[in-house]
Amino acid sequence: MSRAWAAVILVGSATMLLKAAAAIAGNTQLRNAQFLSRLPPALFAALIVTQAFTRGRLLLVDARVAGLVVALLGAWRRGPPLAVLVAAVVVTAVVRQCVE
């Protein structure tokens, strides 16, 4: 079985089990677990920097940083998500053609 399929099956089944178990347990106290609200920002920020500044175990700055800047500007100015995404991709491709 490929790593991709293993990830699909493990993440999918664990997520479904988690949802079912949580609903059946039905405990409103859990809503006060504040650390859970800090998981998404911590993980998304980690995914941003690793996807933008690393290749394998190397830290590096390349054309992807241009796309990241565009994405940050777009999110800050509340641009439509799809437009922000496309702009980041196009700018990265252009910068890569010019610089690398």
Add this chain to the structure above:
Amino acid sequence: MQLLRQQDYYQGAKAVAPLAVAIVAIGIVFGYTATRAGFSPFAAVIMSATTFAGSAQFAAVAIIGAGGPLSAAVSSALLLNARYAPMGAAIGPELRGSLWKRALVAQFVVDEAWAIAYLGGGRFSTQRLVGSGLVLLATHVSATAVGAGVGTTIGDPAAWGLDAAFPALFVILLWPHVRKPSGIVAALLGASIALALTPLTPPGIPIVGAALASFVGGNRR
């Protein structure tokens, strides 16, 4: 009463409409990036149908695509889905029927449907959850199929600048979480931990390490 319930399903489904463009976009981009990262179109579609949470799916695909270990991909995705525990637990007492039926209805606990089902004051409408959840699931899965179809026909992602899609995507997902100071601190800590671990560990492990940032500050808001 029966008519009223049917109306609630419909109200739930209708409430999804303003979100449709964003949901279609997320599905298409996921299908596209997943196939570029080595997932078959069928695997991408099955992941959208079962995991049913864009952010966790993107995290898993990004780590697998970067050559990270399976364990890091799975645990990062599950940490992102950990929010469904309190969300599911909150709606749990509202669910009726057998264990299997409750387990099935609980699958529609996703960010948008949960928000639509919330009536205020700790009360939820199961009908609105299912009505909106069904539309979300159908949209997410079919948009994934479209994106996967496109992904298998376009060439090298780096040449097109498509490797910038992931960081941009995670910026969009991050944004709503950095309005509060606690979110900003968690994001900065998470990014720092991830960069510090990158030279020392295989790809993907820095993401799991960054999750530790969320435990800093204990249980305060």
